[in-house]
Amino acid sequence: xxxxxxxxxxxxxxxxxxxxxxxxxxxxxxxxxxxxxxxxxxxxxxxxxxxxxxxxxxxxxxxxxxxxxxxxxxxxxxxxxxxxxxxxxxxxxxxxxxxxxxxxxxxxxxxxxxxxxxxxxxxxxxxxxxxxxxxxxxxxxxxxxxxxxxxxxxxxxxxxxxxxxxxxxxxxxxxxxxxxxxxxxxxxxxxxxxxxxxxxxxxxxxxxxxxxxxxxxxxxxxxxxxxxxxxxxxxxxxxxxxxxxxxxxxxxxxxxxxxxxxxxxxxxxxxxxxxxxxxxxxxxxxxxxxxxxxxxxxxxxxxxxxxxxxxxxxxxxxxxxxxxxxxxxxxxxxxxxxxxxxxxxxxxxxxxxxxxxxxxxxxxxxxxxxxxxxxxxxxxxxxxxxxxxxxxxxxxxxxxxxxxxxxxxxxxxx
Amino acid sequence: xxxxxxxxxxxxxxxxxxxxxxxxxxxxxxxxxxxxxxxxxxxxxxxxxxxxxxxxxxxxxxxxxxxxxxxxxxxxxxxxxxxxxxxxxxxxxxxxxxxxxxxxxxxxxxxxxxxxxxxxxxxxxxxxxxxxxxxxxxxxxxxxxxxxxxxxxxxxxxxxxxxxxxxxxxxxxxxxxxxxxxxxxxxxxxxxxxxxxxxxxxxxxxxxxxxxxxxxxxxxxxxxxxxxxxxxxxxxxxxxxxxxxxxxxxxxxxxxxxxxxxxxxxxxxxxxxxxxxxxxxxxxxxxxxxxxxxxxxxxxxxxxxxxxxxxxxxxxxxxxxxxxxxxxxxxxxxxxxxxxxxxxxxxxxxxxxxxxxxxxxxxxxxxxxxxxxxxxxxxxxxxxxxxxxxxxxxx
Numbered sequence: 001x002x003x004x005x006x007x008x009x010x011x012x013x014x015x016x017x018x019x020x021x022x023x024x025x026x027x028x029x030x031x032x033x034x035x036x037x038x039x040x041x042x043x044x045x046x047x048x049x050x051x052x053x054x055x056x057x058x059x060x061x062x063x064x065x066x067x068x069x070x071x072x073x074x075x076x077x078x079x080x081x082x083x084x085x086x087x088x089x090x091x092x093x094x095x096x097x098x099x100x101x102x103x104x105x106x107x108x109x110x111x112x113x114x115x116x117x118x119x120x121x122x123x124x125x126x127x128x129x130x131x132x133x134x135x136x137x138x139x140x141x142x143x144x145x146x147x148x149x150x151x152x153x154x155x156x157x158x159x160x161x162x163x164x165x166x167x168x169x170x171x172x173x174x175x176x177x178x179x180x181x182x183x184x185x186x187x188x189x190x191x192x193x194x195x196x197x198x199x200x201x202x203x204x205x206x207x208x209x210x211x212x213x214x215x216x217x218x219x220x221x222x223x224x225x226x227x228x229x230x231x232x233x234x235x236x237x238x239x240x241x242x243x244x245x246x247x248x249x250x251x252x253x254x255x256x257x258x259x260x261x262x263x264x265x266x267x268x269x270x271x272x273x274x275x276x277x278x279x280x281x282x283x284x285x286x287x288x289x290x291x292x293x294x295x296x297x298x299x300x301x302x303x304x305x306x307x308x309x310x311x312x313x314x315x316x317x318x319x320x321x322x323x324x325x326x327x328x329x330x331x332x333x334x335x336x337x338x339x340x341x342x343x344x345x346x347x348x349x350x351x352x353x354x355x356x357x358x359x360x361x362x363x364x365x366x367x368x369x370x371x372x373x374x375x376x377x378x379x380x381x382x383x384x385x386x387x388x389x390x391x392x393x394x395x396x397x398x399x400x401x402x403x404x405x406x407x408x409x410x411x412x413x414x
Numbered sequence: 415x416x417x418x419x420x421x422x423x424x425x426x427x428x429x430x431x432x433x434x435x436x437x438x439x440x441x442x443x444x445x446x447x448x449x450x451x452x453x454x455x456x457x458x459x460x461x462x463x464x465x466x467x468x469x470x471x472x473x474x475x476x477x478x479x480x481x482x483x484x485x486x487x488x489x490x491x492x493x494x495x496x497x498x499x500x501x502x503x504x505x506x507x508x509x510x511x512x513x514x515x516x517x518x519x520x521x522x523x524x525x526x527x528x529x530x531x532x533x534x535x536x537x538x539x540x541x542x543x544x545x546x547x548x549x550x551x552x553x554x555x556x557x558x559x560x561x562x563x564x565x566x567x568x569x570x571x572x573x574x575x576x577x578x579x580x581x582x583x584x585x586x587x588x589x590x591x592x593x594x595x596x597x598x599x600x601x602x603x604x605x606x607x608x609x610x611x612x613x614x615x616x617x618x619x620x621x622x623x624x625x626x627x628x629x630x631x632x633x634x635x636x637x638x639x640x641x642x643x644x645x646x647x648x649x650x651x652x653x654x655x656x657x658x659x660x661x662x663x664x665x666x667x668x669x670x671x672x673x674x675x676x677x678x679x680x681x682x683x684x685x686x687x688x689x690x691x692x693x694x695x696x697x698x699x700x701x702x703x704x705x706x707x708x709x710x711x712x713x714x715x716x717x718x719x720x721x722x723x724x725x726x727x728x729x730x731x732x733x734x735x736x737x738x739x740x741x742x743x744x745x746x747x748x749x750x751x752x753x754x755x756x757x758x759x760x761x762x763x764x765x766x767x768x769x770x771x772x773x774x775x776x777x778x779x780x781x782x783x784x785x786x787x788x789x790x791x792x793x794x795x796x797x798x799x800x801x802x803x804x805x806x807x808x809x
Contacts, residue, residue, distance in 0.1 A: 027620045056754045094750040099609070099706050101746075104474065108747065111470045128608040129702055136622045150533050188598050189607040194534060217595065218607075 038137045041114035042343045046089040047082075049074070049330075050109030052120035052130070057097025058219060058244060062322070063122050065274055066144055067092070068313055069323035070119050073330035076308070083334045084343070091115060099129040106130040110139045116343045117142060117333050119326060124148060124190045131156065140345055142333060144326035146269065146291070148194035149402040150413070154349065158372045159329040159364075160322060161292050162402045163198055169377035170239070170267050170290035171202050173392055179236035181209040185226060185250065186241035188215040195241050195269070198404070198413060205409030211235045216242065221249035227257045230264075240268040247271060251283035261286030267379075272320035276386050284382045291321040292375040293361035294388045302360035318386070319360075328359045332366060332373070365397060372400030448646060451729075452639065459635040469624045476631040476699040478739040479638050483692035485720045485731035486641050487685030492717070493725030494649060495681040496661030497578070501586030502689045502716050504593045505561035507708030509690030511597075512560055513697045514610035515544060516553030521614045529612070530605050541603045550617065557694035558687045565686030566679065573675035573682075578664070587710055594709040609704020616698040630698045637695060638732070641688055646728055648684070657681055689716075722764045724771025733772050 041048065051070055053063035074088050082088060091113045093105040102121060109115050110133070117140040121127045124147055134141045134155040141156045149163040174182065184199060186192025196213055203210050211233040214226045227250070230238060242250055247268070254266070267288045273295050276284055295306060295318050305327065309319050332355055337343055340351035353368025365374045374397035380388035404410035463475055484502050491497045518528040519540075531537045546552040568589065572582060597604045605611070619626040648654050660667050660674045667674050697703050706712070716735070723734015741760060745753035768774055 027623045027626070055751055092750045094746050094753065096746065096754075099607075099704055100700060100702055103700070103702060104477075104743070105746075107470055107473070112468070123607075125607045125609070125704065125706070128611050129704070132612045132614075132701055190534065190601060193601050193606065197534075215599075217598075 038111050038114060038139065040116040040139075040343050040345075042086065042116060045086055047084075047086040047343060048089045048091050048113055048115040049333075050106075050113065050115040050118035050120070051090050051092045052095055052102060052105055052109065052118050053092075054097040054122065054126075055092075055094040059095075059097040059122055061278075062244075062274065063095070063120075065317075065320065065323050066120070066122065066326045069309065069319070069327045070330055072309055072312055073327045075312075077330065077334055083337050084341070095120070095126060099123070099125045102126040103129045103133050106133040106141075107137075110134075110137045116140075116337075119144070119329055119333075121145070122322070127151075127156070128190075138345055140333075140348065142326075142329035144329050145322045146325075148191045149198075149404065150194065152370055152372075152402055154371070155345070156371065157329065157332070157352070157366070158370075158400075158402070159325040159332065161375055161377070162372055162400050163195065164401045164404055164407070165292060165375050165377050165398045166269055166290050167195055167198060168202065168404075168407070169394060169398070170269065170288075170379060171199060171206075171208075173288075173290075173379045174237050174239075174267060175206055175208065177237075179208065181211050181233075181235045181237075183211050183230045183233050183235040183238045184213040184241070185230065185238060186213075186215050187218050187220075187243045187246055189218060189243075191243075192241035196239075198410065199239055201409050201413055216246055216250075218243060218246070220246050223250045223253040226250070227253040227259070230254075231257050231259055235264065238264060238266040240266050241270060242268075243270045247275060248279045248283075251279055251287075255283050261288075271382075272322065273318035273386065273388060274320050274323075276382055276388070277318065281382065281384055281386045285384050287382050288391075289380050289382065289388055291378055291380065291388075293321045293324040293359075294378065294380050294390060295319045296380075296387050296389050297361055297378070299360065299362060301358050301362075305360040321361075324360050328357060328361075328364060328373075331357050331359075332364075336366070363397065367400050370400050370402055372402055374399050452643065455642075456639055459639070460632065463635075464628065464631070469627060472631050473627055473699065474743060475736075476627075476634045477696065478736045479631075479634045480692045480696040480699060481716065481719060481739050482732040482735040483634075483638055483641055483695070484689045484716045485723065485735035486638075486645055487688030487692075488716060488720045489725055489728070489731035490645060490648065490657075490688075491681050491685035492720065493727070493731070494654065494657045494661065495678055497678060497682060498580075498583040498717070499586045499682070499685065500583045500710070500717060501588075501590040501713050502685065503590045503708035503710075503713035504586075505565060505686040505689035506693040506696070506712075506716075507593060507597075507703065507705075508561040508564060508693065509557040510693030510697050510703035510707070511604075511610065512547065512553055512557045512690075513694035514613060514703045515547040516550060517613045517616065517697065518610055519544070519548045520617070528605075528610070530608065530610075531602065534601050534606065537602060544603065554694075558690045561686040561690030561693075562683050565683045569679040569682040570675075573678045576675075587713065590708065590710050590713045594705040597705045605704070607705060609702055609706070610697075611702040611704070613697060613701050621698060621701065627699075630695070634695045634699060637691065641691075642728065642732070649728065653677070653680070718761060720771075722761065722771055724773030727771070727773040730771050730773030737772060 051067055053067040054060050055064060071090065074090050077083060078087050091109060093109060095102040095105055106118060109118055119142045121130060121141065121143050122145050127143055130141060131153050135153060139155060142159055143156055144159050146161040146166050182203065184196045186196060192215065200210050212229055214229065216223065216226065265288050267290055269290050271289055272291060305324070306319050310317060335355045335357060336348045336352045339355060340347040352366045352371065355366040357364055362376050367374060376397050377394040378390050379392040381391050382388050404413060464472060467475060484506055488499060488502055491499050522528055527537070527540055572585060577585065598606050613621060615621060616626065616630065619629070621627065656667070656672060656677050660677045664674045693703065719735035719738040720731040721734065722738055723732065724730025742757060745756050749756060764771070770777065
């Protein structure tokens, strides 16, 4: 009997504790203001920044190169005296190719390490996972990868291309080459599915036909059926949004089915120099890519970047668009902080508009309104040596338009 | 069949040896000890942890405790029932998505739509199957009942047909893979790989506020303790005995006139309900539910936690789940480049040297203690025999 009473007392006590916890509740969603941000710790003579990339898991192969290039930028800035007289102290975390882990590590970097800014993330899913964390803490993320657009967080700077700086120029190029029909192949996740929605809207408005649309699960290596469908469709070109290993299987199958760059070119948006190495140039020679930067892009800034990267990480290491965008992000952050004269996030944000940097890809300018940057669009052709040479560029930097508001055909998209 | 003959039911009073269900009613002393254990756990979770840990660490603990809830369920289904379920992520996901759908709709306000639907789906109005989740009276029970219903449907098909062992494990895993493919394919209405994220409020409370995060933690800690109490009652009941008997000798139980399929079904459905509840509480604590959390890999990680902790004990799954999740965080923070190797090493060491899991440390220590007292040797041999019984691999 006494035992039962004991349990009842315990249950009562637990209810009381829970009730006490409930009544001590904080603000409601309807309250004004809400949570205040965490301020970065800049009291010492160093300033911490967070590096958030996948060092393990499927994305590691790509994201490690981005980490390397961020480290290069940090070293360059430190060698030149740091930011506002403070040396940058990088704090690295592993996102482990797992989107909720990205959110956990972002929170740790902001609230435990109290970093002034975070550089990293690759996949859209990881960005979507950390976005609420940065918005809640009012902290800054510099995101270095081309993505599907339709986003504009006040606490993220997007240094990669949005759709009108990569996909739309890619389509324009195909159209100028006389392509009347395309076939869409992509990995099954948010970026390809959203990109293909945009491509279909573009095609409808520009008299192109989309002859088919196929998705393979991330990491899939079974492309026999898809390539057969592509072949029998007789499309003028293929728009490829596959990611990672799937590209290897796809291009091998493509070649063995007798398809070639001359007969049916493939425009890829996720194959950069690093991936070309992995897939094999014999399968890729002559195929097209759409980016904003290639290792071969002319200019003194790029020669310096490529030389510095190879000196640090090895002569056989190529440089690629996401790496360049990550490198640019660190330098842009430094310029913003110095213009603002403080590490305070809100002041850095309002100082961002019009900041320019002589980047390896050419002059880039930050658009303070969208927090994207104006970048030159470039179409390249993959050569036998694994490098990509430019066959067309937009001539001048293209202003970012993440919601495609200036394109009438895209009015139904957002 | 390597199963050891199940001990005959007896009403003899003896302390519960670790890892086995004592038949009949547990002795008063054991009950008192359990009560003390619960009080200690409650003090740790409700008083010590909130005082010692920062907001960030407390939020992490809340996340670990959600994983521990799934582990308690696996402890019942696998540890007690011998059903190696490699697809608990499905039930975790069903609960999580049900809760997240309700919270997203609540954020959007009456008549509103979640942000991602306009972006990816270009939908003009809410899909039909989303609508009921606008009501908390539907969504909250659904977080538990939906997973239980799915488990019931699958379980009644599978157990009647006497599918077990590796076949059952493969089937449960295939279910997890199928669910992920379904969610990713329906990007317009499920958020695809992104999942449901950016959840702002929890029944009117702003989740950005640390005070409210603390409240969510208290709810989770309280729920976990309640589930543990429930589980203890279950495994000490007549049904609990029957479940262990089915695990150790399903055919024998059938010959005795019981229906092993129903016995297993109950354990599987209870485990699914616990996973669903865990998923539902995970959403306000972490702010995201996505296919990455419910597929094959996370489903296996749930099981690893249980194996590390000791699957056949009450506390083992909880300890294991929290220890594995904590080790993952701690190792990856300290060694961002090499932590995966260290984690793998840890699993190998535990499985190789502590096959009974972390919980068997306690039993080992006690056995040594008991061995020092020659007069009580009789109990020692009994304890050892029953401890061995719990290590019988699932048939």
